[in-house]
Amino acid sequence: MxxxxxxxxxxxxxxxxxxxxxxxxYGKFVRHFSxxxxxxxxxxxxxxxxxxxxxxxxxxxxxxxxGIIRRGEHxxxxxxxxxxxxxxxxxGRLVLGFEDGEVKIFGASIF
Numbered sequence: 001m002x003x004x005x006x007x008x009x010x011x012x013x014x015x016x017x018x019x020x021x022x023x024x025x026y027g028k029f030v031r032h033f034s035x036x037x038x039x040x041x042x043x044x045x046x047x048x049x050x051x052x053x054x055x056x057x058x059x060x061x062x063x064x065x066x067g068i069i070r071r072g073e074h075x076x077x078x079x080x081x082x083x084x085x086x087x088x089x090x091x092g093r094l095v096l097g098f099e100d101g102e103v104k105i106f107g108a109s110i111f
Contacts, residue, residue, distance in 0.1 A: 001075075003068055006096070009103050010077040011065070014094050017108055018059045018081075034097070034104040055110065058085040063092065073097050074106055081110055 013032055020029035030038060064080040079092035095107035 006068055006075055006077065007065060010075075010094055010096060013096070013103075013105060014063065014077070014079060014092065015061070017094070017105075018061060018063070021056045022059055024057060032103075032105045033108075034099045034106045037104075037106055054085055055083055055090070058083050059110075060084050066091075076107075 016032070017029060020026075030041070033041075060082040062082065066078040066080055069076040069078070074095050074097040077094045077096065079094070081090045081092040082088075083090070091111045093107065093109050093111070094105065096103055097106045098104070
């Protein structure tokens with residue numbers, strides 16, 4: 001896929017992650033996760049993150065795409081992410097790939 005094709009898929013998925021993280025809606029947050037990612041999540045820890053983390057509940061809707069890394073069967077899209085409550089910038093990482101013919105999220109994090 002071209003960069004433009006990848007970003008046309010990645011941006012809406014990232015935007016959904018931000019929206020549902022801010023709202024604390026875990027079920028909607030994980031709806032595009034791959035089976036293996038869902039299986040490996042510690043739901044208790046993820047749940048705590050939604051309740052306690054000032055960063056993950058106050059992410060800015062604005063993001064800057066820093067680039068795409070292609071590796072094997074997956075692509076990683078990197079974002080500069082900001083908070084509406086905390087000063088500074090964070091690195092967002094979204095790993096995409098195909099599962100059962102659909103694009104799924106194989107990893108997502110903010111550093």
